[in-house]
Amino acid sequence: MNYGPETEVLIAGLREDVARLHSELTRYGLIAWTSGNVSARIPGRELFVIKPSGVRYDDLGPENMILCDFDGEVITETPGSDRQPSSDTAAHAYIYRNMPQVGGVVHTHSTYATAWATRGEEIPCVITAMADEFGGPVPVGPFAVIGDDSIGVGVVKTLTGHRSRAVLMQNHGVFTIGRDATDAVKAAVMVEDVARTVHVARQLGDPLPLPQESIDALFSRYQNVYGQAPEGALQ
């Protein structure tokens, strides 16, 4: 299948990005063995690229990322199409179909965030870094078994209209969304960081809540002012 020169260049670039971004999950200790996955939407097309299922991270490359449509079907006769796509492909596809502002999706079983998910407990917004990055608590999504739309349905239901780009899927792990795949990977890194900090704080006592007006002000600054080229909140 050929989508024309402009789209083919986009697809090639996103294959490179998604393959490289998987190494960020190992770099930040967010995955074990072949767990987790990253995908990126092809702008302007009902297509996305995602990792192949169960392939070691050291063996991932642009050529084995898999191009799928928004029904989660592999586009045949494209690089990587000889393998099975991620077992979360249906979830990623559902998110792209139902959240047009989302350009990237990440799933991990990162330790501290997944520990919060096992309790079905949201991470309370008690540090300024959470206000900056998530605009409030990191919410919990419903328990859902892998393999069909149900995880995607839970992610979309929880995150639509929510400031957070991360959701703790009960008894399973983390899903994050972003403007692009890099943004979603950042959310996965940051949710594990804050999950760990708040977990440690809770071992020593009761963390003090942040005033809502401070959370709002911190989120607005971080999303609209912080850094070199702020792009504003995702939603």
Ligand SMILES: O=C(CO)[C@@H](O)[C@H](O)COP(=O)(O)O
């Ligand atoms: O949670 C699960 C399996 O229960 C999956 O999300 C794995 O963590 C990654 O699967 P692949 O992307 O390699 O298929």
